[in-house]
Amino acid sequence: MPRSGAEARRRLQQAALELYQERGYDQTTTAEIAARAGVNERTFFRHFPDKREVLFDGEARLRAALTQEVADAADGLRPLDLLLCAFRKAGRILEDNRPFSEPRLKVIAVTPALRERDLAKAASLTEAVAEALRQRGVPDRLAGLAAHTGWAAFHQAAQAWIDDPSKSLDAHLIRAFDDLRTLSATAPPAQTQPEGR
DSSP states (O other): OOSSHHHHHHHHHHHHHHHHHHHOSTTOOHHHHHHHHTSOHHHHHHHOSSTTGGGOTTHHHHHHHHHHHHHHSOTTOOHHHHHHHHHHHHHHHHHHTHHHHHHHHHHHHTOHHHHHHHHHHHHHHHHHHHHHHHHTTOOHHHHHHHHHHHHHHHHHHHHHHHHOTTSOHHHHHHHHHHHHHHHHHSOOOOOOOOTTO
16 A cells, blocks of 8 residues: 555556556546555545546646746747757656656557647647746747747657657757757748739
């Protein structure tokens, strides 16, 4: 039996992840998660409102890390450089917890209900980052665009880190943001205007 609330929570998360990998998300019940963790089902619901949330517990910590890093970043940085600093800091949370982070991302990728929740959480985090940029004086339109673009780069880097663990998440993040700069520096192909314009 877990001795503390934090230990019970950690064991519930690990049990859920194991069961989702073994049986699939849809075939796993909260009672089975609780039994695997060595607690009763009431304990599960004291910690998590449903079986989706058990894999999204770190959202508040990630949000706090991102918004704090945006707030604390050096003056004079462009929005994307500011976001790279913030996502590099947030990426350490995933790297420090790789034994959980990697299989978690894989389970989410193959589970529609979890992908839906992941998208909702991503939208919420993106808005928090955009607001942090606005607080630094970035115009509203640019703050929203930068936050969405930064989150897309972070998501791509996280997937690359899962696919290629020989490099750190930090290295994948730097590359993703370098790729963004390359995209914005590349001249678009010449476009012909339709007649009558």
